[in-house]
Amino acid sequence: MPLSGSQKAALVLLHLGRDQTAAVLSSMGDDEVESLMSEIARMGRVPDELVTEVMEEFVGATSPSGATGGMGFVRDVLARGLPQNRAEALLERIQDPVQPFSFIVGADRRQVVTFLAEEHPQTIAVVLIHLPAGTAADLLAQLPMSLQGEVAKRVATLDRPSPEVVAVVEAELQKRLASMSRGRSSAPSGGITPLVNILNRADPSTENRVLTSLDSLAPELGQEVRRHMFVFADIVKLDDRAVQAVMREVLTADLALALKGATEEVRDKIMHNLSERASQNLAEEIELLGPVRAQQVEQARDVIITAIRALEEAGTIVVSRGADDLIV
Numbered sequence: 001m002p003l004s005g006s007q008k009a010a011l012v013l014l015h016l017g018r019d020q021t022a023a024v025l026s027s028m029g030d031d032e033v034e035s036l037m038s039e040i041a042r043m044g045r046v047p048d049e050l051v052t053e054v055m056e057e058f059v060g061a062t063s064p065s066g067a068t069g070g071m072g073f074v075r076d077v078l079a080r081g082l083p084q085n086r087a088e089a090l091l092e093r094i095q096d097p098v099q100p101f102s103f104i105v106g107a108d109r110r111q112v113v114t115f116l117a118e119e120h121p122q123t124i125a126v127v128l129i130h131l132p133a134g135t136a137a138d139l140l141a142q143l144p145m146s147l148q149g150e151v152a153k154r155v156a157t158l159d160r161p162s163p164e165v166v167a168v169v170e171a172e173l174q175k176r177l178a179s180m181s182r183g184r185s186s187a188p189s190g191g192i193t194p195l196v197n198i199l200n201r202a203d204p205s206t207e208n209r210v211l212t213s214l215d216s217l218a219p220e221l222g223q224e225v226r227r228h229m230f231v232f233a234d235i236v237k238l239d240d241r242a243v244q245a246v247m248r249e250v251l252t253a254d255l256a257l258a259l260k261g262a263t264e265e266v267r268d269k270i271m272h273n274l275s276e277r278a279s280q281n282l283a284e285e286i287e288l289l290g291p292v293r294a295q296q297v298e299q300a301r302d303v304i305i306t307a308i309r310a311l312e313e314a315g316t317i318v319v320s321r322g323a324d325d326l327i328v
Contacts, residue, residue, distance in 0.1 A: 003054065010039035011054045022080035030086070030299060037078065064258055066310035083251060086306045100170045101130045104139075115144040115173060121147060124168055126161050129194045136194075137202035140210070148206070149213020157196065158190025160327075196228045200305065229310065230319060232258060232301040236269045239310075242317035243273040249307040252278075256285040257300035260292055 003011070025033050061249045078087040092137055104127070118126050118140065124143070126137040128151065140148060193198060199207050214222035235243065247255070247270070259267055259282075271279045311317045 003147055006035055006039050008054050010036045015041055026225035064260060078318040085303050101127055113139060115296050117144055122152045123169055124151045126156050128155055131191050135307050136198045140198060141202055141206040145209060148210050149217050152195055152210045152214055153217050155190050156192055192228055195225060236265050245311055245317050246307055250304050252282060252285060254300045254303045256282060256289060257297055258304050259286055260297050277289040
């Protein structure tokens with residue numbers, strides 16, 4: 001089967017090596033990086049003849065040496081070529097092909113939802129916790145409203161499913177979608193964290209519906225989930241020192257994108273914690289952006305939320321999630 005343009009470009013990068021690939025990626029946009037790294041993640045060992053053929057097409061000639069792709073290569077070059085927060089955000093969007101249910105990422109979502117809607121909420125939860133949070137959020141949003149709360153409850157209370165159970169569910173889903181599995185890995189466990197990650201990337205209406213349903217089904221669980229939720233607008237709840245720490249961890253380009261369409265309160269909170277010159281530069285960059293896609297804004301906000309969570313986990317900042325957190 002002939003290689004696509006993206007596959008050929010990915011193969012060229014793979015053959016260049018990690019340092020050179022990292023340098024190339026640093027000048028690309030996130031969508032381009034995600035596309036190329038996803039191809040490399042799926043590539044594995046490439047025959048010498050194919051390497052030679054593709055390299056000759058691009059540069060005229062090359063030595064026929066093989067190259068090996070995989071998620072190890074992807075993680076390494078992203079770490080070398082991109083800031084940490086941006087690399088981590090992209091890694092979350094690039095599905096590891098050895099994870100169970102990885103074929104869902106490229107499958108017809110309508111078919112997936114049709115199948116899942118007929119399954120028990122516990123089965124749906126098993127599927128969702130294995131998927132990237134963004135994909136899981138999209139599927140959760142498309143499930144019948146009557147199912148969403150039950151599924152959210154199961155995700156939050158799910159113990160680590162056995163590999164046998166995961167294998168059975170995956171095999172059945174593969175069969176129905178007529179898709180090929182790329183392997184298995186150890187099963188992640190459910191809990192508050194995966195549910196919060198899913199809801200943080202769901203659209204607001206889905207988030208509200210799920211939380212309202214959880215409040216009815218399991219009030220204490222709903223309250224606990226709300227305590228762990230943090231969205232971009234919640235940056236106004238951080239104290240000034242925490243905001244300043246976050247600003248040191250993110251790129252101006254990501255910050256400018258994240259502030260497109262943000263409330264006046266959020267903008268003021270961030271501008272207040274920048275120097276006068278940095279504040280002016282940020283305002284100018286926002287103005288120069290012009291109209292941008294909502295997806296780009298959400299991706300930039302994810303980068304900043306990731307930075308906030310990393311700083312919180314490191315103990316650098318404190319994120320208040322309610323009055324119970326504070327002792328006066």
